[in-house]
Amino acid sequence: MNKENFLQRFQLNPTVGYHPESVERVSHISGEQLRKAAVVVGLVEREDGLHVIFTKRAAHLKHHPGQVSFPGGKHELSDPSMQFTALRELHEEVGIRSDQVKIVGQLPALSTISKFSVTPIVAMVDSDYKAIIDENEVASIFEVPATYVLDQAKLHSHTINFKQIKHRVFAMPFQEHLIWGVTAQIIQSLQQHVVQQIT
Template sequence: MTRDQLLRQFSLTTPSQYHADSLRRIAHLNKQSLRKAAVLIPCIDRPDGIYVLFTKRASHLKHHAGEVSFPGGKYELFDRSLADTALRETNEEVGVLTNQIQLLGQLPSLVTVSQFEITPFVALVKQDYRCVIDPNEVDSVFEVPANYLFNPQNLHTSTMILRGNQHPIFSIHYQKYFIWGVTGQIIQSLQNQLQFKP
């Protein structure tokens, strides 16, 4: 996937909602009690195409230790917007400077079982970005080619029962990494929007 393909498909296609079973699972939650958060989907424009940056969360964290995620975190009162939250957290976690990031837009918010309302932002990142990991939050970073990540053939779907309801689990294996959970749900939605055919 090239930069132009990403821009065209993301800009001209209506954002795709998340899987209906996922939305039903959280329908009973009180919207007023949800904590807001934001993540960045950093797309790096390289000579051979777009790559997407992921973090592997630090193994000592209390929640989701060692899991693969997009950089991001919870909204703080000093953030001017959720977009600022995504940019700030990306800088804090992996050191990417705001002036190296071009926001393209956002996906619909996604509510999690842990009662966060997460808003993903898609962005282009300059290929000469310098990564500086915060070891308190991140063990490592890696990039996945968009040709692989946004190809629906590489997305696996399974089902689990949670509190008596069916819940789809979307996952992708890439090299030694296993991407799933909320991150998998975001990827599935973005795949639908981009409709990429390698």
């Protein structure tokens, strides 16, 4: 998938939310309990098409160590917007500057079981970016072809019962990585938005 094709689909198709089971499992959490956060769904043009940027979180982190995620983090009171939060965290974690990024839109905020409201900011990233990793937060950065990320056959889902509540768990294996949790939920929403094939 190339840049023009993605942008046309992303900007013309109506916004799609998250899987009903993902929404239901956090329905008991009130908006006042949620802490704001933002992530960057960064797309890069390569010779073989668009790629999506992911990071692997540092192994020593208290929360979600070693997990694959989009670059991002908590909203600070001094941040004027969620877009600012996303770009600030992108620069802090992997060294990509805001002048190397063009925001093209965002997905709906996703409420998580850990009481965050995560806003995914979708952006094009200059292909000549040079990653400078903050090893306190990030172990590595890697890219996945957008055709793979947007392929609904590559995203698996299972229902598990935990404390008498059904949980829909999404996961996408890629090489030695397993993309799951909140990141996979965002991918599922992006797939539905761009592909417009409701399952």
